[in-house]
Amino acid sequence: MKKEYGFTAKIYDPMLYLALNPIRKAVLKELIDHRESSILDLCCGTGNQLKMLSRNGFKSLHCLDLSESMLEVARRGDHSINVHREDAARTGFRDGEFEVVILSFALHEKDRKTQLEIIREAHRILGNDGTLLVVDFIFDERTRKTGRMGATLIERMAGGEHYRNFKRYKQSGGLSSFIDERRFKLVKSLRKASTVVTISTYRRSP
Numbered sequence: 001m002k003k004e005y006g007f008t009a010k011i012y013d014p015m016l017y018l019a020l021n022p023i024r025k026a027v028l029k030e031l032i033d034h035r036e037s038s039i040l041d042l043c044c045g046t047g048n049q050l051k052m053l054s055r056n057g058f059k060s061l062h063c064l065d066l067s068e069s070m071l072e073v074a075r076r077g078d079h080s081i082n083v084h085r086e087d088a089a090r091t092g093f094r095d096g097e098f099e100v101v102i103l104s105f106a107l108h109e110k111d112r113k114t115q116l117e118i119i120r121e122a123h124r125i126l127g128n129d130g131t132l133l134v135v136d137f138i139f140d141e142r143t144r145k146t147g148r149m150g151a152t153l154i155e156r157m158a159g160g161e162h163y164r165n166f167k168r169y170k171q172s173g174g175l176s177s178f179i180d181e182r183r184f185k186l187v188k189s190l191r192k193a194s195t196v197v198t199i200s201t202y203r204r205s206p
């Protein structure tokens, strides 16, 4: 997957800085009591979120992605984040290895089968009562038109399979259409980016 996100990896952080930085800060705030927890960012991309956590004293950080180009960027800088090149749908981690799993802007671009596999894997590698923090788009009656238009424009630029999956995600009702309430209880949901992004915190159930 070196080619996937090949060019995008180089421009991802600067291009999306203004849109993503307030979201990264909000995630930091949500996780502030987890400084000592083992945290895995599944589909971490450039590792931008974990780098912010690392700068703020978080200690046990793991970053996983399939794209070598994204991971090349993630490895840069002065940090002690553990970087893993693996498939988020079938990782090599032990059952219950993590206290927190982050999934940020990863699910909307996946087909339904992969979405379900990644959520199942997050459930497996989280300990009981572990925290799943999902950052992704949301389209409902509260979503403002500006937010809808901005998200759709960005995803249309990504094009191809990503855009087709994004449209399916949007039409099917987003996260609530495939995150099983019996396995993950929603405990908090925040809106960001003109209400088109949700930061959803789930508690893992057995």
Ligand SMILES: C[S@@+](CC[C@H](N)C(=O)[O-])C[C@H]1O[C@@H](n2cnc3c(N)ncnc32)[C@H](O)[C@@H]1O
Pocket: 004, 005, 042, 043, 044, 045, 046, 048, 049, 064, 065, 066, 067, 070, 086, 087, 088, 089, 103, 104, 105, 106
């Ligand atoms: C839109 S980017 C989001 C990156 C980052 N989480 C963020 O918030 O900016 C989606 C990422 O998911 C990664 N990805 C896609 N499918 C994956 C898979 N099966 N396993 C691991 N990473 C995957 C891509 O390589 C890409 O880096």
